[in-house]
Amino acid sequence: MLDKGAVEEVYRKLAEAMPGRTKGAKGPKGQPDAFRSCISCMLSAQSLDRNTAAATKALFKLATTPEAMLALDDEVIAKAIKPCGLYNNKTKNIRKFCTALIEEHDGVVPDTRAGLMSLPGIGRKCADIVMSFTFGKDVIAVDTHVHRVCNRIGLTEAKTAEKTAQQLEERSPEWAMRDGHFWLIQFGKRVCRARIPKCDICVVSELCETGPIERGD
Structure with missing residues (x-):
């Protein structure tokens, strides 16, 4: 897994590249x-x-x-x-x-x-x-996209979404908890996709534990 400094850097880069929690985000x-x-x-x-x-x-x-x-x-x-x-x-x-x-x-x-x-x-x-x-609490919810991205990059090392959520809570800086879910899910949908990730435009490629993934097309 990435060390504390690298984790902070990943979140900083994602915060700059992704829109985060959009105004009026609903339940x-x-x-x-x-x-x-x-x-x-x-x-x-x-x-x-x-x-x-x-x-x-x-x-x-x-x-x-x-x-x-x-x-x-x-x-x-x-x-x-x-x-x-x-x-x-x-x-x-x-x-x-x-x-x-x-x-x-x-x-x-x-x-x-x-x-x-x-x-x-x-x-x-x-x-x-x-x-x-719904309640506006500062937690990083883990869905399929977040689970994939976190374990591919090295933010976590877990086989289940629940374990990923636990590790994120332990390893994420407090300032990233509010928008972390939004940065990660947006990144997972736009760049770090499941089948054909866009490693060539990835803002955290230099930090990623997996490294560039060859395109399948």
Whole structure:
């Protein structure tokens, strides 16, 4: 992994090259509140963005609170969220999530990682995404792009997204925590892409632990 000085330099270069947190950044999939952000994050597991969008749109036409969600039959929820796949398991998780939210938190979504992860269906990635986007907390949420970039560059050395998130929290400078997720995900989509990374225009190529990757085209 990169040493502390190199980690700082990577973040400085990314901060100069990437726009960071854009004005008006919204919760997961553009949802307007913490409850719907959590549900949409749960639905996004192993689902394309367009399918998640279709599922959330259909579901939130039926219910937008945990109480209203629990009033729906499982068959109704499953039919609404079918586009996002794994709809039977996700229906069970939604019901468990809503029940725990009401019984343990009076229906109010907690704004801490521990509180969010105590709820059924909410893992580290989802918790961090909701904390960052919905509650404006300074955390680096790790999705597929962030996980790939961090381990390719050498910011982290982890096999899972959760381990990557833990190492980032330990190794990232405090000043980079607010926008770090945005710099890394933008960099992963624009430059350090999965299949054909643009190493020739990479601003951190001299620091990258992997080094230039030959283009496959």
